[in-house]
Every structure is written in C-alpha cells, then in structure tokens.
Amino acid sequence: MELSCKSEYALLALLELAAQFNCGEPLQIRQIAKRQEIPDRYLEQLLATLRRSGIVRSQRGAKGGYLLTREPWKITLLEIVSCIEGLDKRQAEVNSAPRTVEGNVVLDIWQEAREASETILKSYTLQDLADRRDAQRQLDLMYYI
Numbered sequence: 001m002e003l004s005c006k007s008e009y010a011l012l013a014l015l016e017l018a019a020q021f022n023c024g025e026p027l028q029i030r031q032i033a034k035r036q037e038i039p040d041r042y043l044e045q046l047l048a049t050l051r052r053s054g055i056v057r058s059q060r061g062a063k064g065g066y067l068l069t070r071e072p073w074k075i076t077l078l079e080i081v082s083c084i085e086g087l088d089k090r091q092a093e094v095n096s097a098p099r100t101v102e103g104n105v106v107l108d109i110w111q112e113a114r115e116a117s118e119t120i121l122k123s124y125t126l127q128d129l130a131d132r133r134d135a136q137r138q139l140d141l142m143y144y145i
Contacts, residue, residue, distance in 0.1 A: 026065030
C-alpha cells in the first residue's frame, strides 16, 4: 500500500484549508501551491475533484478561493483518499474480473489489507493531521532552542 502523489498533495492542500477554517477566509490556489510546493495546475484539478465531492467549496470574487465545507474534525482521511483515488470504482473492477483459485487467495488477502487500511483512514480526521502537524512544529522549535 502506498500513498499516491495525488492523495498526498490533496491532504497537504486540505491541511492549509484546515488551518484557515476558524477565520473563515478562503485561500487561493496560488497561496496553497506556494506554501506546499504543489504545481498550480495540478492543484486546480485536485481541488475541482474535492469540490465535486463536497469536501471543499469555491468562493468567487477578488477575495475568493477555497474553503472547507465542514469542520476539519468531521472530514475523515478515508473520505479524502476515496475521493481522490476513486477507491469504490477500483473495487468494483476487481470484483468483476474472473479469477483462479490462486487469484482468489491473493485477492482475499489484498481485500483484508484494504479493509485494515480503510479502518485506519476512517479513524483519523483532517483535524488529527493538523494536530499532529502542530505538535511536530512544536517539537522542531524546541529542538532548535
């Protein structure tokens, strides 16, 4: 199991939006892209996908940008990764393929691993990521003092 670049960039962008959640100010793509070193065009596509799934919303105008649609503690990592990776669609494709006995054995173990990873991703929220980031920043500051 591997974290794709798409999912990593989406999580980084959403962490930026989570940091702004309480002040209610939208962030523009170029602000997020600069802070997290994500290519603008790629980020634009990711945010469009997240918007279609109802995780973020866009606000037009001079002070426009993107905002989370819900509180960061109500958005699970499973929801984000599923949105970006299209996990439901991939699962349907695997289940429809004809298999051998060996293929069934491999698929059973893979399914077990997938369910375990989904359980973990479901147990963490965007707020949990933000809290860990803040704790790590504090540790880094203390180390340099």
